[in-house]
Amino acid sequence: MTVKRYRQLSLLCLLLSLFAWIPNIVFQIASPFWLGTFILGIVGAVFAALGRHYFLLIGNIFMFFSFFIFMAIGYYLNA
DSSP states (O other), rough: OOOOHHHHHHHHHHHHHHHHHHHHHOOOOOOOGGGGHHHHHHHHHHHHHHHOHHHHHHHHHHHHHHHHHHHHHHHHHHO
């Protein structure tokens, strides 16, 4: 596969991870789709590393840890 294809796959994983949070954050509907961020984040980070695109790498790693970030923000706001 080419470097460009790895970058496209990494961007796709990042966008799918972002879309997985929409029902929970925007619509306040308890949806289990956010669990996909753990898998998509790591897969996207690997594709970004193979495609040598470091902004996508950081974005996918951020999405991997997004559950813990949202949980910390929620605890901080409710404290």
